[in-house]
Amino acid sequence: MLSNLKIVLHQGKQYIASPTTVEVPGIFRGRPVISTQKVDETKLVEMCPTDAISSHPLCIDLGKCTFCGACARLFPDKISFTKEYKMATNDRERLIIKEGEDQAIEVNPDTVRKEIHRVFGHSLKLRQISAGGDNSCELELNAANNVQFDMSRYGIDFVASPRHADGIVITGPITQNMAEAVQICYDAVPDPKIIVLVGTDAISGGVFEGSPAIDRSFLDKYPVDLYIPGNPAHPLTIINGLLDLTRKKR
Amino acid sequence: MNYISIRNNQTLRIKEIPESAYLSFMDMNVGLVSGFTDRHCVNYFGVEEGNFVKLICCIADDATHEIMVSSCKVQKGQSLASFSKEMYCFERFEREIHENFGLNYPDHPWLKPVRYPADRSDKMQTMQNYPFYTIASEEVHEVGVGPIHAGIIEPGHFRFICNGEKILHLEIQLGYQHRGVENLFLAKKKLLQRTTLSENIAGDTVVGHSVAFAHVWESLCGVDVSRDIAFSRTVALELERMAIHIGDLSAICTDIAYQLGSSVFGRLRTPIVNFLQEWGGSRLAKGLIRPGSNPFPFTPALAERLKKVLDLLEPDYNEMCEKLFDLPSALSRFERTGVVSNEDAIAIGAVGMAARMTSLSRDIRSSHPYCLYPELAHVPILKHHGDVYSRVQIRRREVLQSMEYIRKLLTEVPIQSPQTEMKMTLQPDSFCLSLVEGWRGEICHCALTDANGELMHYKIKDPSFHNWMALALAVRNNEISDFPICNKSFNLSYSGHDL
Numbered sequence A: 001m002l003s004n005l006k007i008v009l010h011q012g013k014q015y016i017a018s019p020t021t022v023e024v025p026g027i028f029r030g031r032p033v034i035s036t037q038k039v040d041e042t043k044l045v046e047m048c049p050t051d052a053i054s055s056h057p058l059c060i061d062l063g064k065c066t067f068c069g070a071c072a073r074l075f076p077d078k079i080s081f082t083k084e085y086k087m088a089t090n091d092r093e094r095l096i097i098k099e100g101e102d103q104a105i106e107v108n109p110d111t112v113r114k115e116i117h118r119v120f121g122h123s124l125k126l127r128q129i130s131a132g133g134d135n136s137c138e139l140e141l142n143a144a145n146n147v148q149f150d151m152s153r154y155g156i157d158f159v160a161s162p163r164h165a166d167g168i169v170i171t172g173p174i175t176q177n178m179a180e181a182v183q184i185c186y187d188a189v190p191d192p193k194i195i196v197l198v199g200t201d202a203i204s205g206g207v208f209e210g211s212p213a214i215d216r217s218f219l220d221k222y223p224v225d226l227y228i229p230g231n232p233a234h235p236l237t238i239i240n241g242l243l244d245l246t247r248k249k250r
Numbered sequence B: 001m002n003y004i005s006i007r008n009n010q011t012l013r014i015k016e017i018p019e020s021a022y023l024s025f026m027d028m029n030v031g032l033v034s035g036f037t038d039r040h041c042v043n044y045f046g047v048e049e050g051n052f053v054k055l056i057c058c059i060a061d062d063a064t065h066e067i068m069v070s071s072c073k074v075q076k077g078q079s080l081a082s083f084s085k086e087m088y089c090f091e092r093f094e095r096e097i098h099e100n101f102g103l104n105y106p107d108h109p110w111l112k113p114v115r116y117p118a119d120r121s122d123k124m125q126t127m128q129n130y131p132f133y134t135i136a137s138e139e140v141h142e143v144g145v146g147p148i149h150a151g152i153i154e155p156g157h158f159r160f161i162c163n164g165e166k167i168l169h170l171e172i173q174l175g176y177q178h179r180g181v182e183n184l185f186l187a188k189k190k191l192l193q194r195t196t197l198s199e200n201i202a203g204d205t206v207v208g209h210s211v212a213f214a215h216v217w218e219s220l221c222g223v224d225v226s227r228d229i230a231f232s233r234t235v236a237l238e239l240e241r242m243a244i245h246i247g248d249l250s251a252i253c254t255d256i257a258y259q260l261g262s263s264v265f266g267r268l269r270t271p272i273v274n275f276l277q278e279w280g281g282s283r284l285a286k287g288l289i290r291p292g293s294n295p296f297p298f299t300p301a302l303a304e305r306l307k308k309v310l311d312l313l314e315p316d317y318n319e320m321c322e323k324l325f326d327l328p329s330a331l332s333r334f335e336r337t338g339v340v341s342n343e344d345a346i347a348i349g350a351v352g353m354a355a356r357m358t359s360l361s362r363d364i365r366s367s368h369p370y371c372l373y374p375e376l377a378h379v380p381i382l383k384h385h386g387d388v389y390s391r392v393q394i395r396r397r398e399v400l401q402s403m404e405y406i407r408k409l410l411t412e413v414p415i416q417s418p419q420t421e422m423k424m425t426l427q428p429d430s431f432c433l434s435l436v437e438g439w440r441g442e443i444c445h446c447a448l449t450d451a452n453g454e455l456m457h458y459k460i461k462d463p464s465f466h467n468w469m470a471l472a473l474a475v476r477n478n479e480i481s482d483f484p485i486c487n488k489s490f491n492l493s494y495s496g497h498d499l
Helices: A002-011 A041-047 A070-074 A114-120 A136-143 A176-188 A200-204 A235-247 B022-033 B088-101 B181-187 B191-199 B206-221 B227-255 B259-280 B300-324 B328-334 B342-348 B388-410 B464-474 B480-490
Strands: A032-034 A059-061 A079-081 A096-098 A124-130 A156-158 A167-171 A194-198 A226-228 B004-006 B011-013 B039-049 B052-061 B066-075 B141-145 B157-163 B166-173 B430-437 B442-449 B455-461
Touching (some): A032 A096, A070 A079, A124 A136, A124 A176, A136 A167, A136 A235, A156 A235, A167 A200, A194 A200, A194 A235, A226 A235, B022 B039, B052 B088, B052 B430, B052 B442, B191 B206, B206 B227, B206 B442, B227 B300, B227 B388, B227 B480, B259 B300, B300 B388, B328 B480, B342 B464, B388 B480
Parallel strands (some): A167 A194
Antiparallel strands (some): A032 A079, A059 A096, B004 B066, B011 B430, B039 B052, B052 B066
16 A cells, blocks of 8 residues: 555656647757748659648648658758647648748637537547558557546547447548458447548548558548648647647637 | 578578478477467568468567567468467458458368458458357357447457356457558659558557567668667657556556546547657657658757656656556456466567566567667566456556656667668668567567568568457457446557467
């Protein structure tokens, strides 16, 4: 008994008091900023492993970016990654960062479906589906519910059965071999339901884009409610994204 | 003998690999492993050559630190005698060759599909029409689990045949995670794309797989890296081992419903992954390892920081371990649960923790050392019972061992070599094999280049490729309610297996 108390004492208070404003330690590659400086754009566009960078005007698509930071190392005056972890949005276009732009990426409450605030504003249960995910986003989704990030304090939890869920969270580029399971799982979730894509692989296919083993046709059929970028997405990006989607008032 | 002996990370000309007729190729390779516990097959795969398939077999000898490579050319669609009939450890390699190239092994014990790749030779075989193994009896029932599991984990299907609560047989069906990684290595031509791919093979073994790729690439380009790069890689490998092992201890506590252990080990993992972020900007070390360069040098300031992180972590970690290993309710769940015998581990060619839990000493850090491991003179931690308890104990001690190694390394942080843009060109017509001990076990990457010095074939083997069979054997005669801790105590990779 005493030893238990000692462990609890040493554990102390671990939770992050304010996951919406806390600063992440060390270096972190969050939302990038592109300056208006002139550089060799062809070289910059060429170097990106996932074709996330395009020119005229120069922009980075965070839905494709693997956050490897190679562009910022080669062109430090042109591109820098800020420590801003809030990067989730319901608008796919918002993930495209343009030259000279330094604005927060946010959920646009005007385009969030009406029932989402009303039905999921205080409690959200999600069913996660790994569809070719490499277990990195899966680890970070698990971390979002550890004693430090403690997402369940907001009533947001992951559940085992799609029947108990309010929506699905997809990680991975969606493989051919998982396509049927994704559909069955989605169909089993009662209406109204949401679709959340976590990680670059899920949003665009990432580095797996173009592989014949991938089948992303599921995403052509249904609207996506939230894009959470990252490779993998940081737990704070995940938590803030889900809070923004379900609670942010216009 | 018709093979060539090479060292870990050595490049040789493809034509230097001796070629034999199939039957002598088979007799030789089976003969090399049978009866020698310090030898095992690290990779056996086919390379397409028009209407032919070139089979390349790599047997590692832990005693001599050499890898014996041999080859054989066979026609597509040909029927061959199987290695597996003699030595079971080849069974998954042969199934893979069968699935990819349509070679038939009529005497193979169970020639079932491995992962249903998009370019498999027989498109009529699908996941939907796979006939699972059944036992015709009114006494038994079947339980199907997955591909989607209860927690936030990767997909795979488990088909149990049970008698009451007791598992008689478990069949593991994988392939759901197949993304075509090996083909993408050829399709994507830029080095950064390939490096990114290597980081995405298994997101829990980012350092392990990206170091293996870097070693292959550097060796094929004839580049020697400086000490500071080898230093960074060694530290990163050990940090990854610590982070995942501690996370696994947390998950194992969750599976036996021990809340305190689950939450304490869960938070103890965080300072390690956060340190990786402070160092390289990613909690899982993506972007940290690059062939031929060191984008995030390990500075003396980082060394001071890491020392503090370890000093803070160690007492709390030990305190929690002592509690857990003193708890009768926990020990009764661990001991004699999910046992794999030493004989079985040898037969299936188990690697990493799944070998070391049954006193089978397989650890690339000591048998085929790389980076700074020769200086660390690593001694593998062995346990003898092959049960959940052995696997948990290995994790407990390996975390402390990694901590010791890192502290030893931190006493002398090498000076940064100047960052020069190295020109890296692959040597033509070459073959390279790299072995790295990831936290799960032995990772093997092989690459072949063509006459133009372009990548012609890339072969990845995650330790899970061997060890899934260990899980299937471990659960036999256990209660089905113990499946979660058996599974978690192995913590095998789905994406690393499915590629």
